[in-house]
Amino acid sequence: MMWLSFAFKNSVRSLRRYVNYLAACSFAVMIFYMFSAFVLNPAVHHGYMTHTAQQVLASCQFIVIVFAAFFIFFFHSGLLRLRSKEFGLLLTLGIIPKQMGRWIFFESLILGFVSIVSGMILGLLFSKLFLLTMAAALQLPHVIPFAVPPASVLLTAVFFGALFLCEAYLASRRVMGLSPTALFVEQRSAQKVPRYSVWWIVIGLTCLGAGYYMAVSESREFIRDLIPILILTSAGTYFLYSQVLIMILTVLRRRALSGVSLLVVSRLMYRLKDNARVLTVVTMLTAVVLTSMGSVLGLQQIVGENSLRVNPMNVMIASNAANSTHFSATRLRHILNTHGVRIAAENTSSIFVATLRTMSGQWVGVQVMSLSTYNSLRAEFLTDSRLKKYIPALPRIRTAHAELMVPYPLIVSKRLTPIRAELKIGRAVETIHIQKQSNVRVVDESNQLPDFELVVSNEDYRKWELDIPKSMKWTIYSAMLSHWVKSRSAVRQIQDAVASRNLAVSATVTGFKQTQELLSVMLFSGFFISTLFFLTAGGSIYFRLDSRLEEDRKQFRTFQRLGLQRKEIGRLLSIELLLLFFVPVGVALVHSTVAIIDLGHLVLLSAGEWGILAIVAAVYCILMFIFFGVSRIKYLQRAMNQTMG
Amino acid sequence: MNVLRAKGLTKVYGTKNPGSSKTALNGIDLVVRSSEFVGIMGPSGSGKTTLLNLLAGLDQATSGELWIQDTNMSKCTPEQMAVLRRKSIGFVFQDYNLLDTLTLFENVTLPLALDGQRGKKVNQRAEELLEYLGLRDVMRQYPYEVSGGQQQRTAVARALIHNPALILADEPTGNLDSGSARSLLELLQRLNQENGTSILLVTHDPFSASYCQRIVFIRDGSVFANLEKADSRESFFREILDTLGVLEGTQQ
Ligand SMILES: Nc1ncnc2c1ncn2[C@@H]1O[C@H](COP(=O)(O)OP(=O)(O)OP(=O)(O)O)[C@@H](O)[C@H]1O
Ligand SMILES: [Mg+2]
Numbered sequence: 001m002m003w004l005s006f007a008f009k010n011s012v013r014s015l016r017r018y019v020n021y022l023a024a025c026s027f028a029v030m031i032f033y034m035f036s037a038f039v040l041n042p043a044v045h046h047g048y049m050t051h052t053a054q055q056v057l058a059s060c061q062f063i064v065i066v067f068a069a070f071f072i073f074f075f076h077s078g079l080l081r082l083r084s085k086e087f088g089l090l091l092t093l094g095i096i097p098k099q100m101g102r103w104i105f106f107e108s109l110i111l112g113f114v115s116i117v118s119g120m121i122l123g124l125l126f127s128k129l130f131l132l133t134m135a136a137a138l139q140l141p142h143v144i145p146f147a148v149p150p151a152s153v154l155l156t157a158v159f160f161g162a163l164f165l166c167e168a169y170l171a172s173r174r175v176m177g178l179s180p181t182a183l184f185v186e187q188r189s190a191q192k193v194p195r196y197s198v199w200w201i202v203i204g205l206t207c208l209g210a211g212y213y214m215a216v217s218e219s220r221e222f223i224r225d226l227i228p229i230l231i232l233t234s235a236g237t238y239f240l241y242s243q244v245l246i247m248i249l250t251v252l253r254r255r256a257l258s259g260v261s262l263l264v265v266s267r268l269m270y271r272l273k274d275n276a277r278v279l280t281v282v283t284m285l286t287a288v289v290l291t292s293m294g295s296v297l298g299l300q301q302i303v304g305e306n307s308l309r310v311n312p313m314n315v316m317i318a319s320n321a322a323n324s325t326h327f328s329a330t331r332l333r334h335i336l337n338t339h340g341v342r343i344a345a346e347n348t349s350s351i352f353v354a355t356l357r358t359m360s361g362q363w364v365g366v367q368v369m370s371l372s373t374y375n376s377l378r379a380e381f382l383t384d385s386r387l388k389k390y391i392p393a394l395p396r397i398r399t400a401h402a403e404l405m406v407p408y409p410l411i412v413s414k415r416l417t418p419i420r421a422e423l424k425i426g427r428a429v430e431t432i433h434i435q436k437q438s439n440v441r442v443v444d445e446s447n448q449l450p451d452f453e454l455v456v457s458n459e460d461y462r463k464w465e466l467d468i469p470k471s472m473k474w475t476i477y478s479a480m481l482s483h484w485v486k487s488r489s490a491v492r493q494i495q496d497a498v499a500s501r502n503l504a505v506s507a508t509v510t511g512f513k514q515t516q517e518l519l520s521v522m523l524f525s526g527f528f529i530s531t532l533f534f535l536t537a538g539g540s541i542y543f544r545l546d547s548r549l550e551e552d553r554k555q556f557r558t559f560q561r562l563g564l565q566r567k568e569i570g571r572l573l574s575i576e577l578l579l580l581f582f583v584p585v586g587v588a589l590v591h592s593t594v595a596i597i598d599l600g601h602l603v604l605l606s607a608g609e610w611g612i613l614a615i616v617a618a619v620y621c622i623l624m625f626i627f628f629g630v631s632r633i634k635y636l637q638r639a640m641n642q643t644m645g
Numbered sequence: 646m647n648v649l650r651a652k653g654l655t656k657v658y659g660t661k662n663p664g665s666s667k668t669a670l671n672g673i674d675l676v677v678r679s680s681e682f683v684g685i686m687g688p689s690g691s692g693k694t695t696l697l698n699l700l701a702g703l704d705q706a707t708s709g710e711l712w713i714q715d716t717n718m719s720k721c722t723p724e725q726m727a728v729l730r731r732k733s734i735g736f737v738f739q740d741y742n743l744l745d746t747l748t749l750f751e752n753v754t755l756p757l758a759l760d761g762q763r764g765k766k767v768n769q770r771a772e773e774l775l776e777y778l779g780l781r782d783v784m785r786q787y788p789y790e791v792s793g794g795q796q797q798r799t800a801v802a803r804a805l806i807h808n809p810a811l812i813l814a815d816e817p818t819g820n821l822d823s824g825s826a827r828s829l830l831e832l833l834q835r836l837n838q839e840n841g842t843s844i845l846l847v848t849h850d851p852f853s854a855s856y857c858q859r860i861v862f863i864r865d866g867s868v869f870a871n872l873e874k875a876d877s878r879e880s881f882f883r884e885i886l887d888t889l890g891v892l893e894g895t896q897q
Contacts, residue, residue: 003758003761006758086744092736094728094756
């Protein structure tokens with residue numbers, strides 16, 4: 001059919017509008033493909049990565065898809081809206097809605113197809129680079145061989161194919177619903193003066209306040225609270241833009257303003273009202289980027305210290321007294337020696353396991369140790385200065401008294417037991433006075449030993465120890481190393497040597513490496529997703545600007561006739577765009593600050609990540625500034641230089 | 646024979662929220678016979694554009710009946726209306742409404758293309774038409790590369806390409822200088838006389854209106870007066886001015 005060739009010509013010539021859209025879609029396809037190709041790379045599949053890290057990557061893929069769906073729908077419907085006048089004209093000239101629907105359906109499909117193909121080609125080109133960086137980020141010992149997993153290609157094609165198919169269908173429904181009056185509607189939609197209502201302002205600020213309050217107040221239901229917090233802050237942000245800022249600008253406008261500022265204020269009111277939804281999305285995306293990058297980087301800073309807190313003994317081997325096989329310390333020293341790891345201090349301590357009655361009446365297991373054991377362990381720990389602030393010096397403990405240690409993450413500030421607690425040792429039940437409960441871990445985390453520690457007086461310990469069955473007694477060998485970070489291979493060998501026997505082995509470096517690997521994966525995928533979010537954020541603002549270009553052209557021409565110089569119009573535009581690009585970043589920064597406080601409750605971060613957040617925010621601002629600069633230059637050129645088209 | 650017959654056409658905007666509804670047309674009766682050149686005049690906001698949009702089936706009337714040739718428009722599906730538009734109606738707008746992405750030539754052939762017609766005959770017809778309108782030299786250019794007058798003549802060519810029975814023109818001279826306006830009006834007149842195309846011209850310029858054979862004056866959405874051309878254009882022009890005087894006089 002003849003009209004198809006027209007449709008084609010028309011589509012091709014309006015391609016300029018679609019370049020950004022195509023680039024964004026290809027980028028999404030590329031990222032999805034690279035993630036998938038990495039996860040499904042045979043070498044990766046058979047090792048190299050912990051299960052959790054793989055899960056993180058898989059969920060990243062999921063985020064990419066959901067997000068791609070969001071922006072493909074959003075951008076394309078926006079682009080179609082820009083063309084509504086053209087569709088109205090075609091309808092006036094007698095195009096049949098179904099004809100137009102078919103045209104847009106195929107146009108969308110072709111755009112989708114091009115995006116998939118170019119995205120995958122880019123993905124192939126960059127996946128070698130991706131593998132190299134990933135290997136570096138994970139500190140893998142080997143190079144990951146390049147591979148093109150057929151499943152990834154298939155997955156990408158199927159996922160995005162389905163996505164674009166849905167999108168094409170919706171787009172065609174959209175244009176089929178248009179009536180020829182679309183040709184005039186645009187002229188008609190002369191904007192109403194933006195108004196605000198005190199009620200909405202109150203509601204908006206209440207939402208924000210409630211969201212922030214929920215975030216900042218200490219609560220252990222982090223995941224449950226996350227959704228309401230997100231909804232409240234999003235709603236609050238929306239009202240902030242559509243109501244609160246409008247109010248501020250209205251008030252500003254009432255004061256006598258000089259020429260350019262008056263124009264800025266009045267134009268900004270329309271822009272804000274018009275784009276409140278997009279600005280809200282941009283703010284939330286920015287907040288997510290700042291928060292996640294800030295906290296992952298922050299965690300990475302303290303992962304060493306955190307690992308030490310969880311597993312203070314650099315190497316620990318616990319053996320049950322009922323167990324006939326013992327591990328010889330000489331053997332262990334030998335292994336460490338051959339790996340060039342020096343022992344800074346070591347100890348052999350004995351403890352027994354008992355149960356303690358909690359506030360709620362349940363019995364939980366505790367490790368009981370004498371004060372002198374604790375003190376000699378503490379002396380051992382202090383060879384690593386980072387532990388100093390975490391391992392407290394204990395006062396004298398009298399008989400029937402005890403110090404209770406309940407390490408994070410179970411309970412931070414609540415008491416586990418009443419002050420007068422019942423302790424069941426073997427069959428006997430003793431009543432002890434808990435002097436203090438603190439958040440400390442002395443013995444490494446192990447699934448064979450309880451998490452809580454009860455330090456009692458030496459006399460009590462000696463007395464109770466006599467009646468305990470052998471199976472409750474443990475001997476714990478611990479060693480502090482001069483460079484535990486480098487002890488990984490030594491620990492591996494120790495674990496291999498011990499594996500067959502009935503012993504609990506633990507080392508600081510194991511947890512450390514696992515967390516570090518996880519964080520690297522999170523950081524790395526976070527980087528890509530952040531880039532995606534960032535491009536969307538900047539892109540949507542520019543895109544919204546674009547839809548007003550026609551009107552601005554007219555307005556700027558009027559300004560010029562009124563005697564405004566090009567330079568002044570440029571300044572007007574600079575201020576306006578600067579605010580549009582950076583007000584969301586500012587609001588997002590506040591959101592992120594609150595979010596990081598909230599996250600702090602979950603992972604017990606100490607200070608230090610604020611500096612990281614500042615760095616992340618600075619980088620984000622610089623990138624956004626580049627976006628702003630390019631938009632500003634391009635927009636002014638297009639609004640001022642061309643008279644038509 | 647009648648090309649167009651409207652009876653009691655009414656259009657109310659914003660029916661969804663009664664508080665801000667606005668009656669733009671209030672029971673318009675109108676007949677356009679074949680080969681007639683009819684003008685519609687009225688003050689700004691009187692409903693001229695609204696009327697034209699209803700007549701072209703671009704918008705739905707709130708009530709009333711409308712026949713184009715033998716088709717009852719109120720019984721048409723959007724699809725049938727679209728087909729009717731591309732076979733029997735040509736539309737000229739005040740602001741040209743050409744597609745920027747197509748050359749003048751392509752813009753002109755667009756209605757035929759939408760109808761699935763193609764080939765040598767189509768191209769020949771378009772070239773003849775463009776020649777006739779003095780656009781042959783610029784027909785490979787894009788709309789933004791030519792003058793407003795040339796764009797408007799292209800729009801006329803587009804409205805004519807499928808030999809419509811009726812041309813609807815909404816202020817076609819509104820954006821043109823007097824020279825271009827005059828040549829466009831002469832062109833419409835010639836089309837009307839030579840091809841027998843019916844034309845309905847909306848304007849508020851008495852000079853443009855004087856090219857018509859009959860003028861329908863509307864005010865506040867109703868027909869206010871009918872004026873038939875008796876003899877020369879000059880005397881018709883004066884009559885139009887008089888009627889407008891009455892129209893505006895009574896308005897205040
Ligand atoms: N889409 C619309 N929604 C609401 N009201 C409308 C709409 N289109 C027109 N009107 C109103 O209907 C009335 C008639 O408008 P119309 O555009 O038909 O006037 P007109 O005679 O063409 O005026 P002009 O000579 O200025 O072009 C006006 O009061 C206008 O405000
Ligand atoms: Mg009008």
